[in-house]
Amino acid sequence: MASDTLFDALIEHDISRRDFIKFCTAMAAALGLSAGTVPRIAHALQTKKKPILLWLEMQSCTGDTEALLRATKPTAAELVLDVLSLDYSETIMAAAGHQAEKLLADLVKNHKGAYFAAVEGSIPVKDGGIHCCIGGRSGLEIAREVCGNALATFAMGTCACFGGIPHASPNPTGAVGVKEAFPNATVLNLAGCPVNAENITAAIVHYLTFGSLPAVDAFGRPLFAFGKRIHDNCERRAHFDAGQYTRQWGDDGHRRGWCMYYMGCKGPQAYQNCPTVRYNGGTSWPVGSGHGCVACAAPNFWDEMTPFYRRLPQPFGITVETTADKVGLTVTAVTLGGILLHAIARMVKHHTRPKGEAAQGAKPQEKTEWKGPSWHE
Ligand code: SF4
Structure with a gap:
């Protein structure tokens, strides 16, 4: 039976109550919060529905997906593949071709403003975005639609945050980060090459617990992860x-x-x-x-x-x-x-x-x- 809440999903994976509390404690520590917030985190994870995540692949090496899949306790693979409702990811989903395109269109339409988007890789904007095309559409067009209708977008890795390596001089494709491509979108920059899976998990837990994204620095990166040298x-x-x-x-x-x-x-x-x-x-x-x-x-x-x-x-x-x-x-x-x-x-x-x-x-x-x-x- 599909689990509705993050806690249900953890239980389905034979994670004990003790481990669940340990997980909540670890999340509080990762977010720089006091131990007093652990009950609040635990309550949120037991009651909030698993958030839908739509993961887009732009100009990237797929290193961020690799980093997620290779992470361990609390297994990011579990968190991303099971605990989160990862409903669309070109790299790991079985669907392909027109079936996948329809799936993405339906998800955006049916869950408008209620899903998270994740973008991996930079977005090329030069020449109308033709340097990265998926299913006959430019990545720029697809990302505009998906990020524009999302509750918030996680820019996964430095390429998605700031353009990264494709953005390096002479930047032939006009590669930029998500926020630069779509200034009106709500974007959390989870920088790094690759992104750290623990930071993704903590950011999502923060949202589930407090109903908002974590505080950020001047570069749109969460302070809990990028506040110290x-x-x-x-x-x-x-x-x-x-x-x-x-x-x-x-x-x-x-x-x-x-x-x-x-x-x-x-x-x-x-x-x-x-x-x-x-x-x-x-x-x-x-x-x-x-x-x-x-x-x-x-x-x-x-x-x-x-x-x-x-x-x-x-x-x-x-x-x-x-x-x-x-x-x-x-x-x-x-x-x-x-x-x-x-x-x-x-x-x-x-x-x-x-x-x-x-x-x-x-x-x-x-x-x-x-x-x-x-x-x-
Ligand atoms: S102490 Fe500073 S300079 Fe030395 S290895 Fe660590 S981060 Fe680098």
Whole structure:
């Protein structure tokens, strides 16, 4: 028998009451809410009907779908395939051709304003959108219809949020994110390459519980997932502060798990919850597996965060949180050239961000705190 509520679906999957409460607690934690909200989340999930989700595939590599299907506890596959009512997904549904086209048209018509849309991939708008066609219609036209009639749209992954890799210069297809293509649509940007399944789950639970989408940052990304800087939660941060760096791939520092700042890690300028939520059922994430962060959730990351293996323009031993006293100590301890001293002076002069601001959930800034040398020094 088809289950109507999320709780029913979990029970059908032999998830115990205890596990259900654990799930609710995990969702409260993921959303940055207190334990006091767990009963409210549990009540919402036991009483609210499973939301309908229509998943569109635009210019993408399908990595976001892959990420969802490979997630584990609480199994995102269960959540997406069973707990959610995923009624349309070109990648995984059995229907095809005219049958699938009719299914989508009927769902939009019959559930107008009552379903969620998910878009994976960028939307090409150049030349009337002809660079991505499905069933003889442009992706632009299909997405306009589906997103325009949705309760809200989840932009899944950086391509759907900001255009991503297809948007990179010279952007031959005029690829843009969902919000840029349809400014009037209600869009939640779940950035990342790929999107993190835990963040999708938390966003949906937030809606079911509070009847609204979570608070967002300046880029339309939910603060619960993008409100903190990767560098501040990174497991290698102690090595950064101690001046213990990987200097070459495979060197002793790399094998010891030291900081990869000098190998180009963009963690100091990236905001996401990768270090705490991780991927693949919480087993690891790029920095955890020995590769620097590439700031994949940032707009224009492919153009602005490359070369990926060139370090950020920030002098040795100086962090954006560094006080003038620490700068003095560092300068004493390290022999620095005139260029570096000039850079320090500029940084101190322009450093206006209060210590700990990011950790307190202040408005995130992707690239504004660093006022030093040019990006590609
Ligand atoms: S620079 Fe990268 S590896 Fe080093 S502490 Fe920051 S986020 Fe972690």
